[in-house]
Amino acid sequence: MKPDVKICGLSTxxxxxxxxxxxxxxxxxVHFARSPRHLDxxxxxxLVRIVAGRAETVIVTVDPDDALIARFAxxxxxDWLQLHGRETPERLAEIKAKTGLRAxxxxxxxxxxxxxxxxxxxxxxxxxLLDSKRPKGSNLPGGNGVSFDWTLLTALDPDLAYxxxxxxxxxxxxxALRLARPAGIDVxxxxxxxxxxxxxxxxxxxxxxxxxxxxxxxxxx
Ligand SMILES: O=C(O)c1ccccc1NCC(=O)[C@H](O)[C@H](O)COP(=O)(O)O
Numbered sequence: 182m183k184p185d186v187k188i189c190g191l192s193t194x195x196x197x198x199x200x201x202x203x204x205x206x207x208x209x210x211v212h213f214a215r216s217p218r219h220l221d222x223x224x225x226x227x228l229v230r231i232v233a234g235r236a237e238t239v240i241v242t243v244d245p246d247d248a249l250i251a252r253f254a255x256x257x258x259x260d261w262l263q264l265h266g267r268e269t270p271e272r273l274a275e276i277k278a279k280t281g282l283r284a285x286x287x288x289x290x291x292x293x294x295x296x297x298x299x300x301x302x303x304x305x306x307x308x309x310l311l312d313s314k315r316p317k318g319s320n321l322p323g324g325n326g327v328s329f330d331w332t333l334l335t336a337l338d339p340d341l342a343y344x345x346x347x348x349x350x351x352x353x354x355x356x357a358l359r360l361a362r363p364a365g366i367d368v369x370x371x372x373x374x375x376x377x378x379x380x381x382x383x384x385x386x387x388x389x390x391x392x393x394x395x396x397x398x399x400x401x402x
Contacts, residue, residue: 189369326376
């Protein structure tokens with residue numbers, strides 16, 4: 182089955198259209214002041230309006246308070262909130278109840294024991310996103326363009342439909358899909374020319390590679 186593909190950290194109509202025209206399943210917009218991909222509520226709402234149901238829309242944020250989640254739900258109206266902070270399973274349930282939105286919980290991974298956290302979240306999160314742990318020197322909990330050891334994921338329950346992210350690009354996505362078998366992949370830096378600068382050419386190259394992988398897997402005559 183084709184994996185979901187989320188292009189994250191979009192911030193311009195041109196790059197958003199590129200992702201949509203190649204059938205991204207999810208498009209992500211970051212609201213986190215320190216991020217080079219940060220968007221305020223209004224420009225984010227403008228981009229979500231452009232999507233107009235062609236993909237699922239995701240606001241990526243970190244430990245949002247109640248006032249902020251209310252603004253997301255009322256002014257942006259995305260399909261998902263993706264949470265990259267220290268949100269507990271209880272807080273995740275509360276955010277879902279208050280907004281009516283689906284929640285994707287990002288869990289940072291660098292070693293096998295990091296996967297223990299999955300058990301606490303899998304029943305409350307609508308999707309788990311397994312992302313690389315923040316590298317030393319970075320002040321961002323995501324979007325760092327570094328990958329982790331995907332062979333760790335072979336220990337996961339095969340029924341867990343998770344998203345994989347962290348340093349995925351056109352050069353390594355085939356290996357990511359082969360080793361980790363995720364239900365979806367999430368890409369940000371891998372389709373940028375510099376942090377926060379998405380590139381239409383790189384988005385197309387990434388989807389070309391996914392098409393090539395799908396054609397290799399297709400039925401042989
Ligand atoms: O992308 C950001 O700047 C960001 C900031 C704060 C929290 C999360 C953030 N990104 C989360 C994502 O969903 C990224 O797509 C994911 O971490 C993978 O990023 P990359 O390794 O750059 O592909």
